[in-house]
Structures are given as structure tokens and as C-alpha cells.
Amino acid sequence: MSTVTEAQGDAARPEVAPPGPWSFPVPARHTLSNGIELLAYDIPGQYVVSVRTVLPLPLSAEPRHIEGVATAMARLLDEGTAEHSPEEFAELLERKGIALGASVNEAGLGVDLDVPKRHLPEALGLLRLALAEPVFPQAEVERIRRTRLAEIEQERALAPQRAAREFVATFYDADDRASRPSAGTAETVGALTRQDVVAFHARHVGPQGMTVVVAGDLSGLDVVDDFEQTLGSWEATRQTTPGAAAVRSPDAARIVLVDRPGSVQSELFVGCAGPDRRAEGGWAPYPVLGFVIGGSPNARVDAVLREEKGYTYGIRSVFRPRSSGGLFLTSGSVRANSTVESVGLLLDILDGVREGLTDDEVRAGVDFVSKTAPGRFATADAVADEAATLALEGLTTEFTTSNLERIRALTADDLVTAYRRWVQGEWTVVVVGDASAHAEGIRSLGRGEVAVVPN
Amino acid sequence: MPLDYPIHQRTLANGLRVVVSPDPSVPTVTVNLWVNVGSRHETPGRTGFAHLFEHLMFQGSRNIASGEHFTRLMAEGGRLNATTWFDRTNYFETVPKGAYELALWMEADRHGHLLDAVTQENLDNQRDVVKEEKRQRYDNVPYGKALIEVYAAVFPPEHPYHHPTIGSMEDLDAASLEDVHAFFRRYYGPNNTVLTLVGDLTAEEGFAAAERYFGHLPATAETPRDTLPQLAPLTAPVTVDRPGAVPNDRVHIAFRLPVDNTDEFFASALAIDALGGLSTSRLVQRLVRREQVANAVQAHAMGFVDGVSLGFFVLDVADGQDPATLEAAVVEELERFAVEGPTAVEMESALAQSERSWLSALAGHEERADLISQHVLLHDDEQFVNTFLDRIGQVTPDQVREAAAAWLRPESRAVVRHLVAAEEDAA
Known part of the structure; x- marks a missing residue:
């Protein structure tokens, strides 16, 4: 309870001065001689330079029987090149303080590099070797395969990952690539050979369509020349066809209980279809909705499940865009003996947003998302990540700036209209917990058909 | 390459150590407080208390309603949290420059006057939240307790690092309002705290604001004990x-x-x-x-x-x-x-x-x-x-x-x- 009286000596509550205008940094653009688009963000004082290469490459390009080949290929890029053994290559990276990582998601391949500024030229030379001349030694392929098989078991043992896997399997059509793990299943990874990896790289990895982002303190560097001498000299052709939007399963709206006997918490994972960044009506409302519904301890969900009931440490909501279409997801864990009540409360809260939002909620959400932007994009890696994510969707960071402008103008009506466009009470619900304790209770909620599957 | 981030330090009359590091590259100010209390200061039967206490710092103080610390500062474009570790507890927010004095005022209110607002209801609620944090991070995760077992194996019983910051369910259950009051009086106070400001402000602005909002708080914290002598390595596996x-x-x-x-x-x-x-x-x-x-x-x-x-x-x-x-x-x-x-x-x-x-x-x-x-x-x-x-x-x-x-x-x-x-x- 607030009071207006002040103790002796306490200063008066200060007024807040509104922030000035802000826009996302503007990159210098250059097309390398082999067609790679270079975006250079000069951010003085950022002494670690972040480089992000992105290449559109839908997971549907993977042959069905060896799904996971794209991830395996990415993980093997720095495990041996035409010039260097895996151990030599690792040593070249470590001696210059280079962090190099590669991964794939539904939209494409990303190779990330962070390096102290003075070692950037050498780092780019190594990046070129990793992309252009990986040799995929048999022993390393075996090792990466075995590591992935162990990782699948780790993911099965972790409730949030297990829930996410069951969610996509339930939500997406069984024939769609999106219904299966990005990095492959035990069966498909087990079937993978070195030749598959070599062939996948040869077919799909090349400069055509690639964007490379560099962000950091670029003063005194000749960035265009550094990139031209390295990535710009890479010649390869690729034959990749664009992917299609993932297809929702006709019976996605149901409840799946993944049975984990004795679990002291239940993991909840609830979702429905959501927009991508080009959606009709614009993307602006969705980050705000995510915050208002499940972005803080006092957002709609945690105001009840955490602060009123004490059932959870925290549940988060997010609209997650994909290259085409997206998801609206809410997830977190609750105390085991509150599982049934929590599922009911959570679905009621999510449905209730269709009825409207208060002006205070809208103001708080709009201000949080828009006014945090300067701080969220203050470092080289954050700038590079944003630019790379957008590049993979064919957008530039002008989108970030214009989207923030649109966010500032949002009204309660805009948000509710946007929410209703996607949320119609058709929930896919996954609960990872003790089926013997909760299955009957969840059925009795009457929120949909309940299936129990083993962990 | 020697680094040269500008650093200005001053100690207020009440013992608060203030550091200002100006950096105008972003129009924000980061407010960061470290309090010299962590799980190493906990007593037997009250493990996990420093962390539970940290949660209560978000449930209101003399002039701030329960939950307002998060809602108000987030609505001003703030990103904030707090953490507890063996050696210390920290509280931090990054806000647009125009809101940093509000952040300091709110921090001073809870660091000076928490006890005006602590209630049994808030204690019980946050005890439940912390138990779910423990289940989520340690109990319901494969290998989740591995580091807890490492601490117990490496450090002798009764040593400050023998027990983990999250504590035990039994000790969390035992925590009372009296414990909250005693803990605050013993450890919280400007003379046991460091305030750092980094961002779009000058050293003089930072010191003046620190004085304005914290300068009147009395030096209430007890003098910390000396740190313990160096432990020798284990003598047998x-x-x-x-x-x-x-x-x-x-x-x-x-x-x-x-x-x-x-x-x-x-x-x-x-x-x-x-x-x-x-x-x-x-x-x-x-x-x-x-x-x-x-x-x-x-x-x-x-x-x-x-x-x-x-x-x-x-x-x-x-x-x-x-x-x-x-x-x-x-x-x-x-x-x-x-x-x-x-x-x-x-x-x-x-x-x-x-x-x-x-x-x-x-x-x-x-x-x-x-x-x-x-x-x-x-x-x-x-x-x-x-x-x-x-x-x-x-x-x-x-x-x-x-x-x-x-x-x-x-x-x-x-x-x-x-x-x-x-x-x-x-x-």
C-alpha cells in the first residue's frame, strides 16, 4: 500500500523525463564480388566484433530419412578443412580468442563469430575456410552423430525440451518437417553417413543468397576489403528451393500428457498458431501482447499463478515468428499438486485476453517494449543478432525502427483485434508430469481430448 | 591494450560506496547495488534465507506497493532483477536516462525502509515461489543437484560454502517475519552496500543523485565479520x-x-x-x-x-x-x-x-x-x-x-x- 507521507529526510518521488527519439543503427551496405550482401554496423567502444552469416535454407531441404543432416553439417564446419586438421583448426581459433559457432533453424543456416577487434582479419580467413572448405572427416562425423544421439536423450530428460518436442509433434501435421526435431531423431541421425553430409553441403551451402553482418568498433578497419579478401573470394553454386509455410495438424487442438511418474512439477506448454513479421495488420502488436500476457511477474499469467497462488517461479508467453507463419506459446512449470488447477487457470487467462486489455496494461506494454530498445540493442552482438535474424526473413533493421514507431501508436483496440485474429480458443496443450496423478483431473476440466504418452 | 573505462568513486558520510562510470553511447543508466550478504552469512536452520529475503525486496516498502518495483520500472522501459549468491546479493536495473532518479528513489526506499511493508502474506507467497524455483532449477532436472553435492563434498560441514544458496525446503518453511526483520537490520544499510551507476550521466550528476536519494539513510548495518582463513586442499579423495x-x-x-x-x-x-x-x-x-x-x-x-x-x-x-x-x-x-x-x-x-x-x-x-x-x-x-x-x-x-x-x-x-x-x- 502506497502512502503519501514521507519519512524525515526521504527525497520526494522524482518525475520521469521522457526519452528522446531513438532508431536502430544504420549499416553501411556493400555487395561482395561473389554476391554476398555485407551489412556493417560501426558501434564505437564495442571491442569484440560480432560477425553473423546467414543463408536461407529450409529444413524441408533435408531428405526425410536423414533429417538432422543440416545440423550435423553445421556442427562439422569447423571440424577439419582442406588445409587444417580438426585439432589444428581449433587451435587457430583459440589462439586468437575466436568464438565460432554454427547452427540451423527452420529458416536457414547461421554461422556466428565473435573476436577481439584486432584479430578480425584472421578470423574472417578461418570463417571462409569453415564455410567453403570443410572436409567432414569420417571420425568427426561419427563423433558428431554419437553426440547428437546423446543429446536426444538429454532433451528427453529435460521437461521443457520434452514438452517442446511433443508440442510440435501435436501441433504440426505429421507430414510436415516442422513436426519433427530440427536436429533429427535417433532413427534419422543413426542413418546419417559422411557422404550425406558432404552432399548436403555441396548442394546447399554457397555465397548465393548469403548475408553477412558485422557489428562492433570498426574504426581503423577496412571492413569491405577484409570481407572481400575472405568471404568475397568464395565461389560455389547452390541449388536450394524456398520452403513453404508449415502446416497445422487438423486435430492440433487437444491435450497431451507426457507421463513422468513422480515428477515434483508439471511442465506446461500451451500454444496456437501465430503471425510472422509480415502478417496482415503488422507485427507491432505481438511483442506487446507477449509482455502483457506473460512477460513479467505482474503480467496476466504470473499475477495469478505466481504472485497470487505461488504455484510457479514464472511462466512466459511469446509470439514466435517463423519465416512464414508462427506460434503463440506460453510455457513454464508449476507445482505438481497444482497441475489441474493451473491448466484451467492458464487457459482461462489466455482466453480472457480476447475480452480486452486495460489502458494501463497497454501503456505499460507499449512503453516497456519501445523504451527498452536502446538498451537491448546496445552491444555489438545484440545488433548483429537482430540484423541476422531479420536478414534470414528478407528484412532489414529498418523494420526494427519502423516497428517500434508502430508500437508506440498502438491502442487497446489494436491489441485485442490482433490477439483475436490468432487466438480463438483452439489450444494445443502439452503437460509433462505424473499422468497417474493428473490425467483424470485434466480430463474433467473439459478443455479437450486428453491423450497420455510415455516420456 | 590497457582498458580505460572512466571510473569515479566516492564514499558518502553514511558509508555508501558510490561508483560512477560515464558512458554516453546509449541513452540509458544502469543502477547496480551489491549488498555484502549472501548465503555464506546464513545460520544453520535458515539456509536459503538470503535469497528468500531478496524476493521480499520486490514486495513493497514504505512508499512502494507490492509488485510496484517491477511494474513501475518496466513501464518506464526498465529491465531489472536481483540475484543472490554465496558472497553477496545484487539488485539492478537499466532504465532510460530520464528514469534513473526514480530508480534510485525506489532502491533507496526498499534498501532503507523495507520493513514498513513486509507482511506474513507476502512472506508466505514468496516462500512458495522460491520453492517452485528450487523445484524448477534443481529438483526436477537431471543432474540438477550436482553442484549442490559438489559444494557439500568439497567444503567442510559448517563452512559458509557447504550449503547452496537455494537452501533446503525445511529451512525455507522455518523462515519467519522475525527473521526478516533481524536480517534486514543486521545486513542492509548504506555502510554494507555499493552503488554503481553506468551510462549516460556525468560523475557529478551520479554523486549528487546518490546523495539526494541515499544520503539520509543511517549507517545501520552491523560491521561484517572478517573473512575466513584460506582452506587447504583436501588431503584425500x-x-x-x-x-x-x-x-x-x-x-x-x-x-x-x-x-x-x-x-x-x-x-x-x-x-x-x-x-x-x-x-x-x-x-x-x-x-x-x-x-x-x-x-x-x-x-x-x-x-x-x-x-x-x-x-x-x-x-x-x-x-x-x-x-x-x-x-x-x-x-x-x-x-x-x-x-x-x-x-x-x-x-x-x-x-x-x-x-x-x-x-x-x-x-x-x-x-x-x-x-x-x-x-x-x-x-x-x-x-x-x-x-x-x-x-x-x-x-x-x-x-x-x-x-x-x-x-x-x-x-x-x-x-x-x-x-x-x-x-x-x-x-
């Missing part, structure tokens, strides 16, 4: 086996280390990097790449102040391999390293990766402020962010070898093994 429902065997091999912010600690940390912390480290090369008996090897050094630090290796055992074989290989590599010391390439690599991770840590205002607060509160060294790389750069290969020979001896290891249990034994 300890092994703790935990069979359970885990996907593969995982082995933690842990050691006592010298206290933080000493050349010996830095040398130990570089030894640990060379042995297990790099993709080219000896254990990764041997166990992951060549013999392929481990899926992964990691290594960490955690610096503490109360008479000891912690170093450990984590081995993810490959399917079908015997964890004892891996442990024997680690022993062999430790023995060899204690004789040979690091190679020139290992030194170069460990220093290069330390440089990148240090520069990355300092790249954002939040972590820069946090590192400044840490080293002012615990080491009285406001320039640490600027001097750390030079200090580790001066560590010699011989010092690294000596540190390994003294602190990473095989007989001084504590081993915690999470082993795949047969179905009928699984918990």
Missing part, C-alpha cells in the same frame, strides 16, 4: 555416487582453490582452462576427440572470498564407457600438467579466450556495472575492470604449473558421480 534417472553418466571432479582476486587464483583458473576449458584443452583433446570416451568436457573456476574458491571439471561419459576410466585419465593429465606446466600455445589460447570473454562482459552496461560493484564491495578495487587483463597477462607459465601442483592434486579431488541407475533403482 572424496567420492559421492548418485545413481538416478539420468540419460548418461556425468562426473564432476572438483577442487578447493585459492580465494578470488589473487595471482594464485588467476593461475589456477588458467590451469583449469588449459586442462578442460578450451576446445583445445588436454582433456577435450584426449577424452572427446581422440579416445572418444566422453561426449563433452567442461571446466570452471568460481572465485569466492571466504577463505576458498572452487574449480571443477565436468565429464559427460559416452554411452558404454566406464566413468572410472575417464577419472583415471583425468588423474593422469593432472599429474602430467603439474610437472610440465602449460605449453606456450595453451597460455596464448587461455589468455586470448579470457580477453574475448572479458571484453564481451564489459561490452554492455549491465555486466560492466555488476563487475565494478563486485570488485568494490568484495575487493575494494574500483579499477579492476581496467586492470584484470593486464594482471592475468602477467601470470607466468611457471605460476600456472605451481598452482596446478598445489591445488589440482589428484588426492585433493572430490568426485560426484551421477550414474544411470537400472530401471528398478531409479528415483
